[in-house]
Amino acid sequence: MTNASEERRQRGVEDGWISVGAFAGSHGVRGDVRLKSFTDVPQALFSYPALHKGAGGPALKLKLLREAKDGFIVRVEGVMNREDAQALKGTKIYVPRDALQAEDEDEFYLADLIGLEARDPSGDVVGLVRAVENFGAEDLLELVLVTPLKGLGRHAFIPFRKAFVPVVDVKAGYVEILFDDWVKTQVSERDSDDAEKGGK
Template identity: 80%
Template sequence: MANASEERRQRGIEDGWICVGAFAGAHGVRGDVRLKSFTDVPSALFAYPSLHKGANGPALKVKLLRDAPDGFIVRVDGVMNREDAQALKGTRLYVSREALEAEDEDEFYLADLIGLEARDASGAVLGIVRAVENFGAEDLLELVLTKPLKGLGRHAFIPFRKAYVPVVDIRGGFAEIAFDDWVETHISERDPDDMEEGAK
C-alpha cells in the first residue's frame, strides 16, 4: 500500500502546493488553450492570486475567455499559436497551500483529507484516504484498506458524513471512520443476487 506522502503527491498535493487545474490542449489556431478546473466551484480557479506551472514553478498569466463544456477556454501569456498551446497539454496548475488557508483553525479543505490515516473508534488503522471523490450525489472518501474486505477488495468509498466520519484531525494526521456501521449499511443495500454472484 502506498504511503500517505506518495498518495498526496499522486493527487497533486506536494511540498505546500495543491493542484487546482490542468491544461487540456489547444483550442483553435490562435493559441487559445482548454483548461480543466479541479476546484469545487470551477470558476474559483481564476480567483487565486497566481497560478503556477507545476509545484513551486513559475507563475503564469491566465486570462479567461469563455466557458467550455469540459472547462474553460483561456489565453496564456506568451502562448501565440496552436503548437505552443498544444505543448501545454497535461501541464498542471498549482497554487500555494497558503493561498487556500481556511479562515478558522477548525476548518479544512477536502484536499487536506488526502493521505490521512483512516482509523476506527478504537484507534486501529484501517488504511489511508486515497482521494475525495464525488460522483454526483455527495463527497466520498476513497480508502485504501490495509486488509481486503470480502466482496469489496482493498478500496472502500465512505460517504463524507458525520455519521461515518465523526472525527477529522488534520494536525493528528487521521480521520476516524465508523467502518463497521458503513459495512453493515453497505452490505444491506447491495442486491442479494449480486452477493450470491460474488460468493461463487
C-alpha cells in the same frame, strides 16, 4: 499500500501546493488553451493572486477568453501557436496552500484529507484516504484498505458524514472511520439484494 506522500502527490497535493486546474490541450490555431478547473466554483480559479505551472513552478499569466464545455478557453502569456498550446496538455496549475487558508481553525479543505490515515475508534489503522470523490449524491472518502474486504476488495467508498466519519484531525494526520458500521450497511444492502433476487 501506497504511502501518504505519494498518494497526495498523485492527487495534486504537494509540499504546500495544491492543484486547482490543468490544461487540457489546444483550442484553435492561435495558441489558445483549454483549461479545466478543479475548484468547487470553477470561476474561482481566476481569483487567486498567482497561478503556477507545477508545484513551485514559474508563475503563469492567464487571460480568460470564454467558458467552454468542461472548462474555459484561456490565453497563456508566451504561448503563441497551436503546438505550444498542445504541449501544455496535462500540465497542472498550482497555488500555494496558504492561498487556500481556511477562515476557521476547525475548517479544512477536502484536499487536506488526501493521504490521511483512516483509523477505527480503537485507533487501529484500517486504510489511507486516497481521494475525495463525488459521483452526484455526496462526498465520499475513497480508502485504500490495509486488509481487503471480501466482495469489495481493497477500495472502500465511505460517505463523508458524521455518521461514518465523526472525527477529522488534519494536524494529527488522521480521520476516524466507524468502519464496522459502514461494513454492516454494505452487508445488509447485499443481503437485501440477494433476498429480492431469491424471491423472484
